[in-house]
Amino acid sequence: MEPIKIIKSTCVPLPIENIDTDQIIPARFLKAITREGFGDNLFRDWRYHSNGDPKPSFVLNQPHYQGSILVAGKNFGCGSSREHAAWALYDFGFKVVVSSFFADIFRSNALNNGLLPVQLPEEYIQDLLKALQDNPSLEAVVDLPRQEFSVSGSDQAVGFEINPHKKSCLLQGFDDIDYLISQKDKILEYEQIRITV
């Protein structure tokens, strides 16, 4: 996993609520056995017509919106536990998803793949979406060490929460499996106690 520290990028607005993981990556594209390549089908049915032609009205087909920060409506990532949703966003080039609320499993999946979910107040996101509509080249800065989100040129930063353990994993590019494997003795001990209870 690549470490994350400070990400400075333009943003892609997607002001839709309750975006479920079936929209992020439809089930029919889950047949691959590797983690790569899912970005091609990210938001497939919103992004393309059934004949494969791009839908010009969808934001990923609008060249003036680029960048590695996705700004989405509330309850992002609800539904299926498919980690492919996090892989697809990351594979496409997103490093950060901003929303006022994330579904639990998506949040874990994102954090386990170096994709940072940044939860900000709903009003702030509404203002940000409005600003992005007026100025697509607006840049934002996500500062993980300081846990702050700000718009370039503004001295007003807004803080975001992240679990300290997950924060340190992301900063160092560590994953949870390394940690769990280091706990093997405790796990074996627990199994022994459980058997004798």
Next chain:
Amino acid sequence: MSGKTLFDKVWDQHVISEIKDGPSVVYIDRHFIHEVTSPQAFDGLRKRGIKVFRPDQTVATADHNVPTIDQHLPIKDKLSRFQVQKLTENCKEFGIQLYGLGHQYQGIVHVIGPELGITQPGLTIVCGDSHTSTHGAFGAVAFGIGTSEVEQVLATQCVLQRKPKRMKIEVNGTLDKGVLSKDIILYIASKISTSGATGHFIEYAGSTIRGLSMEARMTICNMSIEMGARGGMIAPDETTFEYLKDKKFAPQGKEWDRALQQWQELHTDDDATFDIVYEFDASDIVPMITYGTNPGMGMKINGKVPESPDNAKALQYMGLTAGKQLLGMPVNHVFIGSCTNSRIEDLRLVASLVKGKQKAPNVQAMVIPGSKQVEQQARAEGLDLILQEAGFQLRQPGCSACLGMNDDKVPAGEYCVSTSNRNYEGRQGPGARTILASPLTAAATAIAGRITDVRELI
């Protein structure tokens, strides 16, 4: 000191350690895997050069992308075939029991776990599938995980998780005839919304829940995730024990007596507290349908599509108008199946309603049993003939048109009354319009060819 909830009791027993300000190391008793969310996890193990830590606590089946006809033949779709083959190879290499295609125990992972008695009260159960919440019906802490977490469990039999908050949903009173547990959970979802339980683990309680069969309870717990909850559970009782007794992998003899003693302790203490409590009255619940594009967008079958600016995008996709009734609207597709409603009781209910009747000519009605065992049982009881005579197609087990990974898809623009769990855009195929309902409502709709209130037929 206040008492503990059922959830706390099971969770706390499984916490090995806690990271300061971080998640807990939670021990997992049973791990179910399937073809779609496991291959990358096995690759991870290979890259690290490690084995599956507890293969005997891991069970695999092929369900998500398998065809529901001609399962004895090689899978036609190349990618699906390759994915199922990969599962077979991985299980062989890592020594995991696989109930693959053709096996007498193959089926949807959340159907086979309970019917084999692998699912038991007081256990922790995970699977790379959000509907793992189903197993909570037995008083287990069961939740869906992502593939990185599947790899954690394969490698260490543990997963790093933060403890969710507690929510209690109580339903009391008597259900009207024709009202099923699916209607209860669609009703609850319509009240608390698709995200109303995010961050929580639900305990369902109350006299209505107590009165339900194990299969009906599984339908309720199954859809906990549709309100954002990590899982949902029901305290085990005589109904639970009766269901589990003599199941293949349930404890036997003296072990059964010992297990029973432990299971009887699994209930919420009188003085335990919850973060949120909801109470609902069963007499307000009628057959439910959804009108929108998430499972929280549900209404009474005789209700009118609510007017709200929040509905606009969903109604446009669904081709529906606010203020209108859906009752009587023609529907060409009916799907009876999925981990929510594909068990033998569901098939019996459908058969009892359609016996001696004919589906409407405009309707394609598909019945997908949840497992080989359900399929066998249905045939043994003659349900296959009843369904066949009524024009319903009884096929072979799998997830099927619930998520349209195989060929079982609903055509673009068409409505499907479905007993599955999600009505998201494109869930049953690109452009498909899903209306979630109970097995009885689905069967009644197939007979009439239009959305029907089953209470008029019984």
